[in-house]
Amino acid sequence: xxxxxxxxxxxxxxxxxxxxxxxxxLPIPQATAxxxxxxxxxxxxxxxxxxxxxxxxxxxxxxxxxxxxPNAVGRIFAVGPDAVNVKVGDxxxxxxxxxxxxxxxxMIMSGHHxxxxxxxxxxxxxxxxxxxxxxxxxxxxxxxxxxxENKLVHGLGYSPSILQSxxxxxxAGGAIIEAADVKVAETVVIGPSxxxxxxxxxxxxxxxxANVIALGRSESKLVAMKEKLNNHPRLHYVVMTGDVALDMExxxxxxxxxxGADVYNDWTPGKVASPPFLPAAARAMKRKGRLVLSGGSPGxxxxxxxxxxxxxxxxxxxxxxxxxxxxxxxxMIEMGQLKIGIESGTxxxxxxxxxxxxxVEYASKNGSWRNYTVVEPNIE
Numbered sequence: 001x002x003x004x005x006x007x008x009x010x011x012x013x014x015x016x017x018x019x020x021x022x023x024x025x026l027p028i029p030q031a032t033a034x035x036x037x038x039x040x041x042x043x044x045x046x047x048x049x050x051x052x053x054x055x056x057x058x059x060x061x062x063x064x065x066x067x068x069x070p071n072a073v074g075r076i077f078a079v080g081p082d083a084v085n086v087k088v089g090d091x092x093x094x095x096x097x098x099x100x101x102x103x104x105x106x107m108i109m110s111g112h113h114x115x116x117x118x119x120x121x122x123x124x125x126x127x128x129x130x131x132x133x134x135x136x137x138x139x140x141x142x143x144x145x146x147x148x149e150n151k152l153v154h155g156l157g158y159s160p161s162i163l164q165s166x167x168x169x170x171x172a173g174g175a176i177i178e179a180a181d182v183k184v185a186e187t188v189v190i191g192p193s194x195x196x197x198x199x200x201x202x203x204x205x206x207x208x209x210a211n212v213i214a215l216g217r218s219e220s221k222l223v224a225m226k227e228k229l230n231n232h233p234r235l236h237y238v239v240m241t242g243d244v245a246l247d248m249e250x251x252x253x254x255x256x257x258x259x260g261a262d263v264y265n266d267w268t269p270g271k272v273a274s275p276p277f278l279p280a281a282a283r284a285m286k287r288k289g290r291l292v293l294s295g296g297s298p299g300x301x302x303x304x305x306x307x308x309x310x311x312x313x314x315x316x317x318x319x320x321x322x323x324x325x326x327x328x329x330x331x332m333i334e335m336g337q338l339k340i341g342i343e344s345g346t347x348x349x350x351x352x353x354x355x356x357x358x359x360v361e362y363a364s365k366n367g368s369w370r371n372y373t374v375v376e377p378n379i380e
Contacts, residue, residue: 039076145326212234278291
């Protein structure tokens with residue numbers, strides 16, 4: 001790759017799945033109409049990043065080469081001429097979920113997901129290909145969310161490395177707030193619940209007033225979650241055994257009056273071929289219940305066809321969230337309703353761009369609910 005003259009933009013470059021990403025220098029992007037350039041301060045390294053970089057998650061449909069990694073917190077470096085709300089110097093969150101402006105049904109994630117079909121691939125290879133593992137990133141103007149720095153940083157003490165967790169909450173918010181449309185006093189079953197996203201879905205469902213049943217194989221992790229959430233009276237858990245009949249009965253017994261659940265939200269990770277908890281959870285639903293699939297499994301579903309028909313169950317998929325939900329989540333954080341900082345048990349381990357290999361390895365071994373691995377391309 002040709003090295004550009006100064007000033008430069010230090011970046012991670014993924015050119016092949018057969019070789020590790022390399023550190024290069026790219027030109028600083030220009031803020032054209034409809035775009036913003038941010039100085040990237042923090043971006044999360046998720047536990048499965050090593051699988052992304054080695055091409056072991058083909059469902060992401062990435063087309064190399066590119067700068068990998070989605071979503072970031074940064075400070076605006078330059079704005080296009082049509083910006084009316086954000087300005088240079090603003091602290092912002094940037095959402096990597098890019099929608100084609102002439103067809104919003106076509107969606108990609110910059111640096112992470114190539115979307116579906118020829119249209120998705122065209123969008124991915126164009127203006128918004130590159131992700132957040134760089135010092136300066138160009139993003140669509142509509143994907144920038146201004147953060148109230150006085151409240152979040154000076155008031156609540158949240159650093160950019162903590163604020164990057166907005167990205168994780170947006171994934172959980174799409175499932176719980178949008179697709180499941182959780183209401184007060186409903187019963188919501190979530191599993192697996194100890195991962196980066198499932199645990200946050202538990203938090204959001206509790207915050208919305210639901211009764212929550214967390215599913216997992218490790219009782220120690222489930223107990224630790226309950227303790228970290230101050231033994232919340234509306235949070236219960238079921239240790240899954242893999243026996244569908246036994247697990248279904250255990251879930252039913254845990255629901256209020258044994259009546260079943262209103263929602264099951266599935267977070268099967270991308271490295272698991274098929275959802276292990278779905279067969280039991282689906283059978284523990286109330287009539288007209290909602291099954292919301294939000295994980296990354298590449299496999300197929302094993303769900304009871306006749307049971308779903310006779311129970312009038314809805315099966316939904318949900319990927320990311322809409323702007324309205326992201327604004328709602330940011331408002332909840334700014335108002336102190338959704339606590340995301342160290343005071344609530346969040347753990348942050350930070351690395352520089354030069355330390356990406358260490359960051360990826362650490363995330364794969366330690367990444368879990370509220371345990372974040374962060375790369376800081378620029379440090380303030």
